[in-house]
Amino acid sequence: MAIKITPDEYKIISKYVNDISGIILRPGKEYLVETRLNTVLEEFGCASYSEFFNRIKMDRTQTIEKKVIDTITTTETYFFRDKSPFELLKHKILPDHIDRQNTLKEGKGNVNIHIWSAASATGQELYSLAIVLKELLFDVSKYDIKLLGTDISNKAIAKASYGSYNKFEVARGLSKERLQKNFNQDESSWKIKDEIRAMTFFRKMNLMDPFIGLGKFHIILFRNVAIYFDQELRRKLYEKIAYALAPDGYLIIGSTESLVNDTSLFVPKKYLNSVFYQLK
Ligand SMILES: C[S@@+](CC[C@H](N)C(=O)[O-])C[C@H]1O[C@@H](n2cnc3c(N)ncnc32)[C@H](O)[C@@H]1O
Numbered sequence: 001m002a003i004k005i006t007p008d009e010y011k012i013i014s015k016y017v018n019d020i021s022g023i024i025l026r027p028g029k030e031y032l033v034e035t036r037l038n039t040v041l042e043e044f045g046c047a048s049y050s051e052f053f054n055r056i057k058m059d060r061t062q063t064i065e066k067k068v069i070d071t072i073t074t075t076e077t078y079f080f081r082d083k084s085p086f087e088l089l090k091h092k093i094l095p096d097h098i099d100r101q102n103t104l105k106e107g108k109g110n111v112n113i114h115i116w117s118a119a120s121a122t123g124q125e126l127y128s129l130a131i132v133l134k135e136l137l138f139d140v141s142k143y144d145i146k147l148l149g150t151d152i153s154n155k156a157i158a159k160a161s162y163g164s165y166n167k168f169e170v171a172r173g174l175s176k177e178r179l180q181k182n183f184n185q186d187e188s189s190w191k192i193k194d195e196i197r198a199m200t201f202f203r204k205m206n207l208m209d210p211f212i213g214l215g216k217f218h219i220i221l222f223r224n225v226a227i228y229f230d231q232e233l234r235r236k237l238y239e240k241i242a243y244a245l246a247p248d249g250y251l252i253i254g255s256t257e258s259l260v261n262d263t264s265l266f267v268p269k270k271y272l273n274s275v276f277y278q279l280k
Pocket residue numbers: 021022023073074075076077078081118119120121122125150151152153156205206207208222223224225228254
């Protein structure tokens with residue numbers, strides 16, 4: 001049976017979701033909460049959202065909270081999303097970065113390439129990057145590559161780490177050649193090849209938490225996630241991102257996103273049809 005959320009319950013649940021994830025549930029999105037959370041309420045035998053909220057507060061294991069996060073987040077993503085950022089990476093950012101590192105290292109030691117997909121969802125973004133690196137470098141073992149994907153959703157991280165996708169997912173953004181070259185087909189699913197998967201590392205991380213122990217990255221992808229937060233949180237996040245970015249590093253945001261109203265820590269740069277950002 002459909003469980004309706006009352007206006008007061010909606011206020012409580014949206015504040016709770018905002019507290020744990022930064023995600024804003026604006027007034028008028030009651031249907032979204034109902035469509036996504038009703039199954040969780042049913043699973044935990046709750047007849048109302050008030051009862052559900054009480055259960056959450058009593059749940060020391062945070063099992064329900066994890067379910068709420070998995071359910072409320074929008075993990076929409078696909079391989080080579082928006083195409084142009086990956087062309088930009090392949091033809092401009094990565095060659096420039098490698099040249100600079102070669103000059104710095106004067107031929108001694110491996111070139112470091114540290115990249116972070118800061119809301120990696122189910123992994124397509126980071127695997128697209130790994131594929132680009134493989135195509136560009138041929139022998140990746142000659143480089144010190146660290147490709148980190150993080151996301152708040154346990155479910156998304158588990159899927160990303162496993163690296164297996166169904167026929168609809170691989171049909172979105174992957175050419176036939178890239179699919180054949182980088183995936184093994186297993187009945188109805190395609191699993192990313194071990195050599196690609198070994199380049200990546202996924203772990204759960206809430207962007208609201210301090211970015212401790214991550215180190216510095218040469219490239220940060222922060223795409224299609226800022227839209228879920230309010231301006232104040234976005235401003236704070238860009239400060240933390242600026243700190244996590246190496247001095248000559250690159251920040252890439254979503255094709256429809258802009259930093260104009262949120263931060264002045266970065267300067268936009270253009271290459272063909274793509275925009276990327278570097279520290280001021
Ligand atoms: C629409 S997806 C974007 C995926 C990918 N970056 C892309 O552009 O295709 C947004 C992701 O942000 C994650 N997310 C939302 N709030 C977050 C938070 N506070 N910390 C970390 N990840 C979060 C969601 O779980 C979701 O996987």
